[in-house]
Amino acid sequence: MTQPPTRGLPPRVYIPIVLVFAAAFLGIIGYFLHVAYGVSGSAIAPSMRLSAAATPSAATATLAPGEEEVPQSGGAASGNTSTAPLEGTGPPPAVREQIDAYRTRLAQNPRDLAALVGLASMESTAGMDDRAVPLYQRALALDPSNLDLRTDYAAALHGTHDDLGAFRELHLVLAHAPDLPAALYEEGVVAAAIGRRTQAAAAFRRFLRVAPHDVRSDEARTALASLESP
Numbered sequence: 001m002t003q004p005p006t007r008g009l010p011p012r013v014y015i016p017i018v019l020v021f022a023a024a025f026l027g028i029i030g031y032f033l034h035v036a037y038g039v040s041g042s043a044i045a046p047s048m049r050l051s052a053a054a055t056p057s058a059a060t061a062t063l064a065p066g067e068e069e070v071p072q073s074g075g076a077a078s079g080n081t082s083t084a085p086l087e088g089t090g091p092p093p094a095v096r097e098q099i100d101a102y103r104t105r106l107a108q109n110p111r112d113l114a115a116l117v118g119l120a121s122m123e124s125t126a127g128m129d130d131r132a133v134p135l136y137q138r139a140l141a142l143d144p145s146n147l148d149l150r151t152d153y154a155a156a157l158h159g160t161h162d163d164l165g166a167f168r169e170l171h172l173v174l175a176h177a178p179d180l181p182a183a184l185y186e187e188g189v190v191a192a193a194i195g196r197r198t199q200a201a202a203a204f205r206r207f208l209r210v211a212p213h214d215v216r217s218d219e220a221r222t223a224l225a226s227l228e229s230p
Contacts, residue, residue: 129159179212201227
């Protein structure tokens with residue numbers, strides 16, 4: 001007696017389909033997680049304010065013997081200076097709706113600080129630092145004493161390979177808040193990118209001393225170990 005034909009698609013057909021859908025789902029989840037946790041500061045949250053007294057910043061440290069500073073255009077290994085996402089790619093619909101909402105608010109009120117910072121943060125998180133920089137500049141014109149905002153601006157400048165500009169902003173921040181974790185971490189990243197190993201190591205050590213349980217602490221320890229290796 002013959003067996004009836006098996007119903008359904010054969011494995012060689014349906015398994016690739018399942019894998020494609022799984023990859024797409026994981027990509028969307030990853031994008032949301034990156035947007036949710038990849039922003040270090042916001043004007044919406046309580047911000048640190050500039051004070052009248054300033055202390056010397058580690059961002060002005062000179063090069064140690066044997067070190068060589070890389071030109072500023074050679075930094076930002078992880079930066080992205082593209083002006084548009086690749087064709088056929090883009091954020092999930094919910095993220096796109098939030099971006100459009102921010103843009104609508106800014107069209108109605110160009111001085112909407114929360115919208116400026118929100119849009120800048122989303123652009124920077126998506127790797128579009130060249131779009132984020134002018135938004136941060138507009139936000140800082142409205143709230144120049146916001147240290148978290150200025151630190152995020154420095155990170156975006158680093159993402160566009162303007163490392164000297166990033167150091168300028170970090171110097172302003174660290175001069176008023178020498179132990180601000182986000183600024184110390186960014187100083188280490190930028191200094192390491194342009195070859196200032198001594199300065200980078202000092203920044204990471206201080207960061208780990210003041211914020212040992214920060215979400216970036218493991219990355220800082222890895223970077224420090226690399227900087228201190230012969």
